[in-house]
Amino acid sequence: MNFHFPVTKNRVSFAAFPALFLVLVVTHSSLAQQRVSRHYPAGKNVRIELKNLSGTITVETWARDEIRITATMEAPAVHFNPRQTDSGLVVDIVGDNRDRRDVGDVNFKIQVPARSSVDLETRSGQISVSNIQGDLVRAHVWTSGDITLSGVNAARVFASNTTGNIFFDGEFASGGTYEFKSGQGTITLRLPANCGFRLVATAPAEKISMGPFSSGALKTLGQGRRITGDVGDGRASVTVTNYQGDIKFMRR
Amino acid sequence: MNCEKYQNLLSDFIDGSLAQNDHHSVAAHLSACAVCSEARDDLGAIAAVCLESRGQYEAVPNERALWLRISNIIEAELPVASRHAVPANAGWWFRLMNRSWRLSFPQLAAAAVVVMIVVSTFTIMGLREFRFAGGAGYQASGFAPTIGSGNLKDRYRQQEQVIAYWNDRVELNKARWNPQMRETFDKNMKVIDTAVNDSMRQLTQNPHDEVSEEILNAALNDKVELLKEFSAL
Numbered sequence: 217m218n219f220h221f222p223v224t225k226n227r228v229s230f231a232a233f234p235a236l237f238l239v240l241v242v243t244h245s246s247l248a249q250q251r252v253s254r255h256y257p258a259g260k261n262v263r264i265e266l267k268n269l270s271g272t273i274t275v276e277t278w279a280r281d282e283i284r285i286t287a288t289m290e291a292p293a294v295h296f297n298p299r300q301t302d303s304g305l306v307v308d309i310v311g312d313n314r315d316r317r318d319v320g321d322v323n324f325k326i327q328v329p330a331r332s333s334v335d336l337e338t339r340s341g342q343i344s345v346s347n348i349q350g351d352l353v354r355a356h357v358w359t360s361g362d363i364t365l366s367g368v369n370a371a372r373v374f375a376s377n378t379t380g381n382i383f384f385d386g387e388f389a390s391g392g393t394y395e396f397k398s399g400q401g402t403i404t405l406r407l408p409a410n411c412g413f414r415l416v417a418t419a420p421a422e423k424i425s426m427g428p429f430s431s432g433a434l435k436t437l438g439q440g441r442r443i444t445g446d447v448g449d450g451r452a453s454v455t456v457t458n459y460q461g462d463i464k465f466m467r468r
Numbered sequence: 469m470n471c472e473k474y475q476n477l478l479s480d481f482i483d484g485s486l487a488q489n490d491h492h493s494v495a496a497h498l499s500a501c502a503v504c505s506e507a508r509d510d511l512g513a514i515a516a517v518c519l520e521s522r523g524q525y526e527a528v529p530n531e532r533a534l535w536l537r538i539s540n541i542i543e544a545e546l547p548v549a550s551r552h553a554v555p556a557n558a559g560w561w562f563r564l565m566n567r568s569w570r571l572s573f574p575q576l577a578a579a580a581v582v583v584m585i586v587v588s589t590f591t592i593m594g595l596r597e598f599r600f601a602g603g604a605g606y607q608a609s610g611f612a613p614t615i616g617s618g619n620l621k622d623r624y625r626q627q628e629q630v631i632a633y634w635n636d637r638v639e640l641n642k643a644r645w646n647p648q649m650r651e652t653f654d655k656n657m658k659v660i661d662t663a664v665n666d667s668m669r670q671l672t673q674n675p676h677d678e679v680s681e682e683i684l685n686a687a688l689n690d691k692v693e694l695l696k697e698f699s700a701l
Contacts, residue, residue, distance in 0.1 A: 270649075314700070317644050339697070340652050358697055359656040378656040378694070399659040399690070420666060420683055438679035459663035459687060 250293045253286040256305055260331045261350065263304035268338035269294065269313065271321035273355075277330040277347040284327040290320030304332070310339075333370070342380075362401070377401065381461075385468070388413050388452035400460040408468045412448025416455045423462040471497075474504050478511050624668065627688050634695035641701055653698055660694065663687040 258281055266273060271290075278284075283305055287296050295312040298305055313319050321341070328334070333352040336343050343355040347367040355363045357377035365375060368386035371393070375382050378399040385406040388394055394413070396403050409428070417424050422440040434445035456463050474497050480486045481494045498505045571579070642650060667684035670677050 318646055340649075358694060359652045378659055378690070397686075399656065399663065418679060418683065420663070420670075420679065438677065441679045457683075457686065459666075459683065460659065 248291045250289045250291070251286065252289065252296055253284065254298060256283040256285070256298070256300055257281070258283045258304065258329060258332070260329050261333070262329060262331075263333040263335070263350075263352070264307075264326060264328060265305070265335045266307045266324065266326070266337065267310045268307075268322055268324065268336075268341065269309050269319060270339055271323045271341045273324045273326070273336050273338060273341065273343045275326045275328065275334050275336070275345045275348065277332070277349075278327045279329075280327075281329055283329075283332075286325045288323040288325075290322070292316075292319050294319045294322055296322070387411065388454065390449070390451040392452045394452060394454045396455070397457045398459070398461055401458070402462045402464065403456055403458050404464045404466060405454075405456070406466040406468055410448065411452075412446075412450055413452040413454040414446050414450040415444060417443045417463050418456070419458045419461070419463050421458070421460055421462070423458075425462065425464045427465045428467040429465045471501060471504050474498075474501070475507050478504070478508050481508070482512050482515055627692075630692055631688070631695065634692060634699055637699035638695050641699065645701060649701075653694075657691070657694065660687050660691045664691065 260281060262283065264275070264283065285298060285305070285307065289296065294309050294316075296307075296309065297312050298307045300306075307324075309322060323341075326334075328348075330347060330349045332348060333350040334345060334348060335352060335354045336345070337354075337356045338358070338361065340357065340359045341361045342363070343357060343361060344364045345353055345355060345366075345368060346364075348365075349369045351370060352372045353365060353368055353370045354372075354374045355365065355376075356374070357363060357380060359377075360379040361377055362380040363375045363377055363382045365373065365383065366385040368384065369389065370386075371389045371391070373384070373386075373392075373394045374396075375384065376395070376397040379401060380398065381401040382396050382398050382403045383406070384394075384396065384404070387408055388411055390412070396405070407429070411429075415434070418441060420441050424440070424443050426434065426443065429447050431445075431447065433447070434443050436443055474494055477486060477490060477494050481491065484491075486494065498508055638653075642653075645653070663683060664687045667680045667687060670680035671684065674680070
């Protein structure tokens with residue numbers, strides 16, 4: 217059976233409205249966003265400091281000895297003035313926009329050499345860091361936002377938020393310091409089987425799961441609210457605190 | 469050579485046992501130096517007397533017995549002299565400090581053991597007091613409520629004053645925030661407040677619960693830091 221719709225001028229006009237509306241919406245949203253990309257030369261052990269107001273921060277590594285920072289700014293766009301220092305790059309959105317009452321979110325994508333150190337902070341929004349192997353990885357969300365650190369092999373790692381999950385997938389260096397803290401969310405640490413560390417894990421909600429890293433060397437204190445002790449050689453120092461959520465250990 | 473060195477050679481000079489060069493040197497100095505010359509004369513006179521009296525004095529029959537008697541007299545006189553040094557109207561402290569103490573080795577060892585026991589006892593008591601007074605709280609940074617030594621709410625009230633200050637500053641600016649930011653802030657503050665209240669409840673039931681004490685400490689610090697951060701907006 218064939219259906220045949222006679223095409224009239226009126227029908228063409230009606231069909232064009234949704235398409236026109238879509239084009240206007242896309243155009244408007246693209247005009248409302250401003251995208252800025254900058255490149256900076258960098259040594260292999262560069263340090264990036266970023267203080268954002270609101271928005272996502274994504275840090276990735278690449279094989280070039282340079283930093284590429286791409287900021288996608290929503291209206292009203294923030295003042296964006298990265299500053300090069302002796303040790304690397306500083307981006308202080310908070311300081312640069314201190315007197316401005318209402319600014320839009322900024323989503324950052326940063327590409328750096330693998331041996332870089334990153335110090336990231338935002339009032340709200342997600343932070344994602346992958347494959348960093350420098351000295352320091354610090355990710356702090358003042359309020360809400362997930363933190364994902366994957367493929368990280370740094371000597372010092374600090375991740376904290378008030379609301380949101382924290383996921384760490386990486387290795388603990390011998391003698392390194394690792395701190396994870398959340399107010400409400402799940403903290404998950406995914407580690408190699410041969411990982412060695414000295415642990416102090418505290419979760420008042422009594423939800424600490426050591427998974428494959430359970431052993432007799434670990435002590436449970438305070439009716440299960442705290443677990444302390446050595447896993448493996450115990451050479452890295454690991455502190456995990458979660459006020460209301462879970463703490464989970466997983467094997468890679 | 470100076471006079472001191474010449475005078476050291478005088479004895480040998482008088483005996484005539486110096487080498488020829490030294491003898492001439494000393495003689496030349498003595499002719500020019502009145503002091504050394506006088507010393508030479510004195511020493512020569514002593515030597516002459518000794519030579520003249522040689523073999524004319526009688527030896528003491530028992531020298532060792534004599535020295536023992538002398539020694540006993542000296543030792544017997546010493547305490548008497550010190551006792552006489554303390555005035556009759558001297559205070560107890562003066563008498564104590566001027567007293568001669570003679571302790572045997574066992575007495576000394578016993579005294580040392582007593583001192584060690586007393587010091588150890590006081591140290592242990594002090595450490596226990598510190599721990600019960602919230603010593604564990606000092607392990608965490610910042611506010612350290614001393615749960616055992618005082619009323620928990622009194623301690624918390626001190627921190628509340630700091631929180632109230634920053635809270636006032638936040639409230640001043642809050643009206644200018646956009647609704648999304650206000651909602652986010654309030655939601656997260658509620659999470660921290662819940663942690664504070666849960667810890668307080670636990671500590672009310674068990675005042676010496678270290679885990680709750682540390683969580684309370686950390687949550688209060690987080691609250692202050694969050695208020696500070698948002699007060700600048």
